[in-house]
Amino acid sequence: MxxxxxxxxxxxxxxxxxxxxxxxxxxxxxxxxxxxxxxxxxxxxxxxxxxxxxxxxxxxxxxxxxxxxxxxxxxxxxxxxxxxxxxxGEGGRRDNIQQRLRALPAAGRRRVALAGDLTERVALERIYGKEVWEALLQNNRITMPEVARMARMGTMPKPLLETIVNNPGWVKVPQVRRALLANRRLDGPMIQKVLRLAPRAELELVPKQTAYPMAVRSAAKQMLTGR
Missing domain, CATH: 2.40.10.220 (predicted glycosyltransferase like domains)
Incomplete structure (x- = not known):
């Protein structure tokens, strides 16, 4: 959906x-x-x-x-x-996905990140965080809520943020776009790329959104002046 x-x-x-x-x-x-x-x-x-x-x-x-x-x-x-x-009430079942994932070597984690289903991907990201972000973003079945969750992470390395920003199919999804714009690690060129994919009605709201960094709000104002 x-x-x-x-x-x-x-x-x-x-x-x-x-x-x-x-x-x-x-x-x-x-x-x-x-x-x-x-x-x-x-x-x-x-x-x-x-x-x-x-x-x-x-x-x-x-x-x-x-x-x-x-x-x-x-x-x-x-x-x-x-x-x-x-x-x-099933929290007692420890011999399960999380236990299996915790025992995986690095190569195994990457395999699961690249090809795992939703349950495996979410559990993997919760356990290993930034260690598996790059591989998760390469999984063809990744969902937009997963991408948005990673996009708003303040510890996301810039190369991975660029991977998200450079995927128009992801950035066209408002949920992902808002997550990116709220991330203070976004630099000027990335901010411009994201804002260019926002419809005018959304762009007009950006300068008023205090949850966004000042750099994002200022860029939106300038873009509106030029449109």
Missing amino acids: GDRSLLITFDDEDHLGRVYERELEQGRVSCPGETELAVGERCEVVLVHPETGDSFLLEGKAVKVTEQATEVHFGSTPLLKNQLKKFA
Whole structure:
């Protein structure tokens, strides 16, 4: 679903448990961060277990959209409730993806990053971080929420930021574009490339967004003057 796929990770099992009791059990979930979803649009939400690395797919509808989060409601059938309850309580299964990934040598991590599925990629990135970013960005199945997550990392090396910036298919996705513009490591030429792919309506909002660095806001002002 592209930009209509939302990824939710959890700090630990307690965090997942709180979200389950507060939201999932009631057939809803709040996805942090901005999206391009409109109220009433269908979307999918991927939950990633903090211990097992397993993923759980929910299909639902956006009912509230703000700059901070998107609230999604999904049809909560008895079967789905049982599956979610099991998912939220499965943290004891340590002999699983995370354990396997932690035991991998460097070459094995790269293989998984290049060809792994969503569950493996998310778990790998959580464990190894910047060690696997380059290979993950080469995975043909990488999703836009994954790219956006990496794009906003303040520790992302400039060559990897350039890899993202130089991929118009990624930068044309608003979720990725906003993540890049919020990254203070973006230099002048990269800022210009990203802003050039923003529609005018979005560009006009950039100078007012205090979450963006001053260099980004100034560049947007200059670009608007020249258009």
